[in-house]
Amino acid sequence: MDAEPILFIVFGALALIGAVAVIGFKNPVYSAIALIGTFFAQAGLFVLLGAHFVAAVQVIVYAGAIMVLFLFVIMLLNLGSVRADQPKAGIAKGAAIVLGIIFALEGVYIAVNVSKGTAVAQVKQESTVGGGAITEAQLEEIGEIEATYQLTRDEINTEYVPQVATADKTLESLTAVEAQTLIQTIQQEMGKTERIGTVLFSKFLLPFEVTSLILLAALIGVIALVKREEPKEVS
Amino acid sequence: MSVNLIILLLISPLVGFLINGLFGKWLRNTEKLSGWIACLAVLVSLICSVIVFTHVKGGAELNQTLYQWIAAESHEYSKTELGSGESATPLFEWITGNFAFNIGFHVDSLTAVMLLIITGIGFLIHVYSIGYMHGDAGYTRYFAYLNLFVFAMLILVLADNYLMMFVGWEGVGLCSYLLIGFWYEKKSATDAGKKAFIVNRIGDFGFLLGMFTLFAAFGTLDFIPIFEQAEFFERTESTGSNLVFGASTLAVATLLLFVGAVGKSAQIPLYVWLPDAMEGPTPVSALIHAATMVTAGVYMVARSSVLFDLAGTGDVVAWIGVLTAAFAAIMALAANDIKRVLAYSTVSQLGYMFVGVGIGAYASGIFHLMTHAFFKGLMFLTAGSVMHAMSNELDMRRMGGLRSKLPITHITFLVGALAISGFPLLSGFWSKDEILHSAWEKGHPIIYVIGLVTAFLTAFYMFRLIFGTFYGKSRVDSQIHPHESPPVMWVPLAILAIPSALIGLALLSWKGHDSAFHHFIGGVFSHHGEKTAHHADNVLLFMAISSIVGIAGIALAWVKYRDWTPLAQPQSAIHKLAAEKFYVDEIYNAVFVQPIKKVSQFVLWRGLDVSIIDGTVNGVAFVVRTVGGSLRRFQTGVVQSYIVSMVIGIIIFLAYYLFIR
Amino acid sequence: MGLEWYLGLSALLFTVGVVGVLIRRNAIIIFMCIELMLNAANLAFVAISRELGDPSGQVFVFFVMTVAAAEVAIGLAIIVSVFKHRETVNVDEVDSLKG
Numbered sequence: 001m002d003a004e005p006i007l008f009i010v011f012g013a014l015a016l017i018g019a020v021a022v023i024g025f026k027n028p029v030y031s032a033i034a035l036i037g038t039f040f041a042q043a044g045l046f047v048l049l050g051a052h053f054v055a056a057v058q059v060i061v062y063a064g065a066i067m068v069l070f071l072f073v074i075m076l077l078n079l080g081s082v083r084a085d086q087p088k089a090g091i092a093k094g095a096a097i098v099l100g101i102i103f104a105l106e107g108v109y110i111a112v113n114v115s116k117g118t119a120v121a122q123v124k125q126e127s128t129v130g131g132g133a134i135t136e137a138q139l140e141e142i143g144e145i146e147a148t149y150q151l152t153r154d155e156i157n158t159e160y161v162p163q164v165a166t167a168d169k170t171l172e173s174l175t176a177v178e179a180q181t182l183i184q185t186i187q188q189e190m191g192k193t194e195r196i197g198t199v200l201f202s203k204f205l206l207p208f209e210v211t212s213l214i215l216l217a218a219l220i221g222v223i224a225l226v227k228r229e230e231p232k233e234v235s
Numbered sequence: 236m237s238v239n240l241i242i243l244l245l246i247s248p249l250v251g252f253l254i255n256g257l258f259g260k261w262l263r264n265t266e267k268l269s270g271w272i273a274c275l276a277v278l279v280s281l282i283c284s285v286i287v288f289t290h291v292k293g294g295a296e297l298n299q300t301l302y303q304w305i306a307a308e309s310h311e312y313s314k315t316e317l318g319s320g321e322s323a324t325p326l327f328e329w330i331t332g333n334f335a336f337n338i339g340f341h342v343d344s345l346t347a348v349m350l351l352i353i354t355g356i357g358f359l360i361h362v363y364s365i366g367y368m369h370g371d372a373g374y375t376r377y378f379a380y381l382n383l384f385v386f387a388m389l390i391l392v393l394a395d396n397y398l399m400m401f402v403g404w405e406g407v408g409l410c411s412y413l414l415i416g417f418w419y420e421k422k423s424a425t426d427a428g429k430k431a432f433i434v435n436r437i438g439d440f441g442f443l444l445g446m447f448t449l450f451a452a453f454g455t456l457d458f459i460p461i462f463e464q465a466e467f468f469e470r471t472e473s474t475g476s477n478l479v480f481g482a483s484t485l486a487v488a489t490l491l492l493f494v495g496a497v498g499k500s501a502q503i504p505l506y507v508w509l510p511d512a513m514e515g516p517t518p519v520s521a522l523i524h525a526a527t528m529v530t531a532g533v534y535m536v537a538r539s540s541v542l543f544d545l546a547g548t549g550d551v552v553a554w555i556g557v558l559t560a561a562f563a564a565i566m567a568l569a570a571n572d573i574k575r576v577l578a579y580s581t582v583s584q585l586g587y588m589f590v591g592v593g594i595g596a597y598a599s600g601i602f603h604l605m606t607h608a609f610f611k612g613l614m615f616l617t618a619g620s621v622m623h624a625m626s627n628e629l630d631m632r633r634m635g636g637l638r639s640k641l642p643i644t645h646i647t648f649l650v651g652a653l654a655i656s657g658f659p660l661l662s663g664f665w666s667k668d669e670i671l672h673s674a675w676e677k678g679h680p681i682i683y684v685i686g687l688v689t690a691f692l693t694a695f696y697m698f699r700l701i702f703g704t705f706y707g708k709s710r711v712d713s714q715i716h717p718h719e720s721p722p723v724m725w726v727p728l729a730i731l732a733i734p735s736a737l738i739g740l741a742l743l744s745w746k747g748h749d750s751a752f753h754h755f756i757g758g759v760f761s762h763h764g765e766k767t768a769h770h771a772d773n774v775l776l777f778m779a780i781s782s783i784v785g786i787a788g789i790a791l792a793w794v795k796y797r798d799w800t801p802l803a804q805p806q807s808a809i810h811k812l813a814a815e816k817f818y819v820d821e822i823y824n825a826v827f828v829q830p831i832k833k834v835s836q837f838v839l840w841r842g843l844d845v846s847i848i849d850g851t852v853n854g855v856a857f858v859v860r861t862v863g864g865s866l867r868r869f870q871t872g873v874v875q876s877y878i879v880s881m882v883i884g885i886i887i888f889l890a891y892y893l894f895i896r
Numbered sequence: 897m898g899l900e901w902y903l904g905l906s907a908l909l910f911t912v913g914v915v916g917v918l919i920r921r922n923a924i925i926i927f928m929c930i931e932l933m934l935n936a937a938n939l940a941f942v943a944i945s946r947e948l949g950d951p952s953g954q955v956f957v958f959f960v961m962t963v964a965a966a967e968v969a970i971g972l973a974i975i976v977s978v979f980k981h982r983e984t985v986n987v988d989e990v991d992s993l994k995g
Contacts, residue, residue, distance in 0.1 A: 012905045019909050019932055023916035028924050035928050038909075042935055049902070051942045054957050058938075061961050066931065066968050073972045074924060077979050096918035099882055100911050106889045107907025111900045113893075148951065187949035199951045200958065211962045218966035225973040872991025875926075878917055 007048055014041035028079050032070050039063040051191040134172065134179040142171065142179070145186055150198050160185060241340050244283035244350070245389050251276025251382035259375030266374050270365040273378035277361050277385055281354040284347070291347040292755065341395035341458060345759040348601065349392040349534060352608045356526045357385050359727040363616055364518040366723035367623060377417060377516065384410035388527050392534060396457040397446050400535065404442065404499065407528045408435045414523060415515040427511035434508040438498015445491030452484050462541040485546040492539060493552055496532025502589060503559045506582045507820055513574040517619030520574060525581050525615050526608035533588040533604050537597045540760040549593045553674070556589025557682045557689070562817075564692035568699070569813035572629045573618050576700050580655065581611055583689060587670055590682060596673035597760040598753045603666035606654070610663055610735040614651040616728055620644040621704065623724070624717040631700060635799065636709035640717040645705045647728040652701050654735045656694035657785035659778075665739030668781040672774065687784055694788025702796040902943035910936035923975050923985040927968065934964050 018038030025031045039062045046055035146153065157170050164181045165174055174182065189195060200208055251273050255262065262269040361381060368377050387406025394400035412435075416428025446456060453461045465485065496502070501509035512524050523529070536543060536552060543549050560583045567579035584607045591600025622629060624641055638645045654663040667690060675683040711717065719725065734741075812818075869880075909932060916929030938957045945953025979985055 008901060012901075015905070016908060016912070019912040019916075022928055022932060023912065023920055023925065028922055028928075031925050031928055035931065038932065039935065042939060045902070045905075045939060046942055049942045049946045051945070051954050051957075054938075054942060054954050057958065057961060061965060062931070062935070066965055069968060069972060070924065070928065073976060077976065077985065079922070079924060079985060093919050096879070096915055099879070099886065099918065100915035102886055103882065103914055104908055104911035106886065106893065107911060108904045109893060110889075111903030111907055114899065114903060183949070187946075190945075190949070190951045191954065195951060196954055196958070200955055203952075204955050207959060211959055214963060214966050218969050222969050222973040225970070225977055870994060872994030874987050874990075875918060875921075882914055882918065 004048055007044070011041045011044040011048065014038070015045065028074050029071065032067060032074060035070075036063050036067050039067070046191075049191070050188050053191055053193045053196045056193075132176055134174045134176055138176065138179045138183065139172075141183060145183070148199060148203065149186075149190075149195055150202060156182075156186075238340070240283055240286060241342065241393065244280050244287065244354075245386065245393060247276045247279040247283070248382040248385040248389065252379050252386060255375050255379035255382060259379060262375050266369070267365070269375045269378055270361070270368075273382050274358065274361040274365065276382055277354060277358045280350075280385065280389065281358045284350040284354045287342060288347045288351055291342065291344050338399055339395040339457075340393045342393065343759050344756045345534075345537060345601065346392050348605060348756060350389070352605055353385065353388050353392065353527050356608055356612045356731070357381075357388075357522055359731055360518045360522045360526075360612065360616065363521075363619070363724050363727040364516075366721050367518055367619055368516065373417060377414075380410055380413050380417070381519070381522070384414070384523060384528070388531075391531055395459070396455075397449065397461075398456045400538075401439075401442060401446065404495070404531060404535075405439065407523070407531065408432065408439065408499070411435075411512070411523050411528055414519040415512045417515055417519065421514070424514040427508075427514040431508040431512050434505050435498045438495045438505055441491045441494025441498070442496075445488050445493075445495060448484065448488035448491060452488065458538065465541055465545050485542055486548050489539065489542050489546045489548045490551065492535065492542075493532075493548065493555075496535050496589075497555065498532075499535075500529050500532030500585045500589070501582050502532070502555050502586065503562060504819075506559060506563065507823060509582055510575050510578045510816070513572070513578050517574065517615055517622060520578070521612045521615030521619070524578065525611040529581060529585055530588065530604045530608065533585065533592055533600055536589070536592045537601055537760065540592070540595075540597050543592075544595065549595055551593070553590045553593025553679065553682055556586040556591075556593055557685045558586070559583070560586030560590065560689045561685050561692070564689045564696065565813050566816055567696040568692060569810055571632050571814075573621065573631050573634075573700060573704060574615070574629055576631075576696060577611070577614055577618055580614075580693065580697065581607075583693060584611065584655070586689075587667060587686065590674060590686060591670040594670075594674050594677045594679055594682070596670060596677070598757050599666065599669040599673050601756060602752055603663075603670055606662035606666040606735075606738055609731060609738060610651040610654040613647060613728065613731040613735045614655070616724075616731065617644050617648040617651065620720045620724055620728065621648075623720050625711070626715050628712070628715065631703040633710050633712060634704045635707045635711065636705070637711075637717055638705040641705075641719050643719060643725045643728065647725075647732040648705070649701060650732045650736050652697040656697050656789055657690055657781050658789075659782045659785075660740060661736050662734070662739035664778075664781065664785070668778055671781060672777045675777070687780070690781065691784045691788045694785045695792050698789045698792030699796045699799075702792060703799050707796075707798045899943055899947045903940055906936045906940040906943070908936075909933075909939065921986050921988050923978070923987050923990075924972075926987065927971055927975070931964060931968070934960055 015038045018034045018041060021034035022031045022038065025034060039058060043055040043058040043063070046052075046058060142156070145151065146156070153171065160182055161169055161171055161174065163185060165178045169178075171179075171182075254272055254276075255269055259269065262272075361378070364377065364381065368374055371377065384407060387403050387410055389403070391400055391403025391407060394403060412428045412432040415431050416425045418424045419428075449461060450456055453464050455461060498505045509524060509529065513520055515524075543552065563579045563582035563586065567576050567583065570576045570579060584603070588600045588603050588607070591597070591603055621634070621637065621641065621644060624637070624644070625634065628634070650661075654661040657664045657667050667686075671683055671686045671690070674680075674686060869876075913929045913931075913933035913936060916932065917926050920926055920929065938960055941953040941957050941960070945951065975985055978990060982990065984990070
């Protein structure tokens with residue numbers, strides 16, 4: 001039996017409970033800890049989705065760095081006591097929850113329908129069709145994969161083709177079913193750090209550099225914001 | 236004669252204007268230099284004009300119908316029986332496309348005469364101004380304006396199309412405005428300037444409409460094509476039947492053009508600005524408001540002689556002219572300000588010129604224009620000399636007996652007065668007599684009689700002026716010590732006196748009306764209404780009548796004003812009426828100015844401006860303020876309320892895309 | 897597990913974040929709720945990325961995290977300076993933008 005549904009339910013429940021706890025606790029320290037729990041649970045979900053690198057970053061950056069920053073500020077400002085946060089009035093709270101329910105319903109509606117008639121479903125459906133020799137579409141897709149991950153045809157022949165067929169076969173002599181498996185195999189590995197790194201530094205090089213600039217700007221901005229202002233000389 | 240000569244002639248005053256106008260600040264310390272630069276600029280133009288004149292005259296003496304065209308740049312319409320002399324081609328085209336207006340010159344004998352008048356008298360007045368304006372704070376500004384005026388006036392007479400003529404027309408109007416209001420610290424001067432400008436605007440509006448009409452009918456504004464087409468239609472008898480062009484169209488066009496002339500040349504009903512224009516410096520009055528600018532209307536009518544003849548609107552011109560002549564003469568009788576007397580006299584004489592061009596005696600009209608330019612310019616300058624001597628006193632009731640103090644001024648003024656009064660053999664005698672004679676011959680006896688009466692009045696008020704100013708007992712304020720003007724002023728006077736007296740003789744030969752001047756200039760004009768047979772035998776009779784009338788006027792003035800003791804109040808009702816200028820200003824004020832002010836105040840200001848325009852603006856502001864005032868309640872400053880709105884918005888959009896679309 | 901489960905979970909988490917932003921007045925907790933929403937979006941990204949076999953979704957998550965880190969740094973700095981001036985982190989009391 002596949003472990004994924006069970007794990008999904010466990011991690012999903014944990015994430016939801018954590019999220020509700022974040023907005024439920026009066027003490028911000030508790031909220032922060034609950035949020036850390038949610039982040040861990042989400043990291044588990046990422047692993048389930050095969051996104052190992054993202055899961056690692058989630059733990060390191062979010063649960064590690066960002067939440068430490070939150071806690072640090074909470075402590076710094078001594079906000080651990082309740083006084084900072086009286087709950088909202090009942091009507092406002094009720095209205096917000098009603099809005100939230102409508103919002104959630106719409107979101108779930110989208111989630112259900114997306115898998116049915118949308119582009120995602122169509123793509124999936126096309127890719128499962130197979131029979132006979134490898135098709136032109138599959139070859140094309142493999143070509144795209146090669147370009148995306150900077151793989152050579154030799155690498156595919158030596159590393160991946162043996163995983164799905166007998167060793168004497170090459171890519172071109174695969175059947176359609178075998179080719180489909182091959183594609184899925186490679187795609188499942190895309191969460192690997194190596195794959196992400198390849199994509200990040202080839203296709204997304206420019207956004208990556210821009211992101212570094214954003215971080216630099218944030219750094220400078222933070223320093224400027226919290227810098228203690230020198231009392232001005234009154235002349 | 237080349238185009239370059241014309242260009243030099245034209246550009247020289249412009250250069251003078253630019254030097255004085257742009258660098259006047261640095262020239263101010265060397266006042267004389269500034270004045271002499273201006274004089275030099277006009278002198279160059281004068282020399283060019285003389286050369287042009289000799290060229291044109293040379294063509295005329297040969298008495299050939301072949302004209303000197305510039306072959307290389309020949310005008311499209313060069314071969315024409317109209318216009319003697321020369322038409323240079325367009326310098327460049329203003330507007331290309333379906334229609335083209337050219338900057339071009341048309342030089343014929345009429346132009347040559349006008350050039351000589353403008354530059355010749357202009358030069359003398361420039362020289363005179365050096366003395367007259369000595370020590371004035373706006374010395375360089377004055378000469379800059381004066382040069383600009385000469386430039387604009389030259390454009391006006393050199394133009395070969397109505398549009399370019401209009402440019403000059405407006406240019407001289409501008410300079411007139413600037414120079415009338417030259418002493419802008421004086422309220423009366425600025426008021427007079429504005430009055431002149433606004434009244435001229437009415438006339439110019441007519442001129443513009445006239446141009447539009449001509450363009451609509453002919454598709455061009457060039458003189459020669461228009462005249463040729465008009466004559467062509469006339470010959471082919473298609474007038475009236477043609478939709479685009481008909482006799483009525485032409486009548487409308489010429490009458491509209493004449494409205495422009497009425498404004499510029501101060502005829503009834505638009506003459507009111509000219510007497511007030513005497514607020515300007517006296518040489519300006521002499522140059523602009525006697526010799527040149529005010530005659531632009533006459534020039535324009537003469538230039539358009541073909542159109543006026545074909546349209547048959549000359550009678551209107553003549554009647555307006557003769558009525559103005561008489562009316563202005565009556566007002567001159569009662570005026571005591573010497574410059575005003577001269578101003579009314581100018582209006583009156585301009586009326587004579589319009590009689591001349593109106594009845595079809597174009598050459599006579601232009602001849603009178605020329606003689607008048609000399610003697611009236613002369614008289615204004617002598618009036619300036621009197622003012623100079625009398626510390627700007629203008630009222631002749633406080634003068635008298637100046638003959639001994641100002642001998643040269645007296646003699647020159649006397650020459651001018653005799654000339655204008657039609658004293659035999661002096662210039663005014665010839666030109667005025669010619670106009671009257673033509674009026675009789677062409678079948679306008681009433682005009683002739685009114686003209687004759689006006690001539691009598693002219694002689695009378697002129698010698699009233701002479702006797703009041705130079706003769707009798709001195710009524711001069713004891714604090715004023717009259718003295719003769721410096722040579723720089725009296726020399727131009729003396730020079731001007733000579734042509735004022737003799738130009739008539741010089742230009743007329745005793746061959747009946749077929750005089751040298753007519754011969755020279757006559758080819759320019761239309762010959763439609765002209766009667767071929769002249770009754771040379773009665774010429775002497777008419778001359779005799781004119782002489783007697785003139786001398787009678789002088790005699791009456793001698794009887795009445797020889798030893799004048801002015802009364803404080805006018806005696807008779809008609810005298811009072813004339814002294815108050817027939818209340819024309821007041822009538823205009825009541826009939827036109829006040830209603831316009833009321834309309835402006837109540838309809839345009841209170842009605843349109845305040846309620847509609849301001850109302851719109853304020854209404855927009857009010858709506859924005861009200862809406863903003865109610866919208867500001869949403870701006871609670873609490874971030875979460877904004878987020879609530881955002882979430883609601885997101886929900887609505889999602890719902891729209893999910894369930895409705 | 898199909899895509900719809902992950903997307904549904906993502907929608908629920910996002911909604912919890914939205915509700916948190918709406919009902920809490922503590923600026924720091926509001927911030928945490930914003931992080932929650934970002935994470936929900938990340939989850940959707942990764943899920944769809946797997947579905948399409950396209951690594952771009954995961955790269956986007958990486959960028960989102962980076963931007964979130966920058967945003968948190970600045971946001972917390974703002975909160976600190978607001979607290980320095982007003983002695984409060986209650987967003988109801990910070991209404992200088994009131995029109």
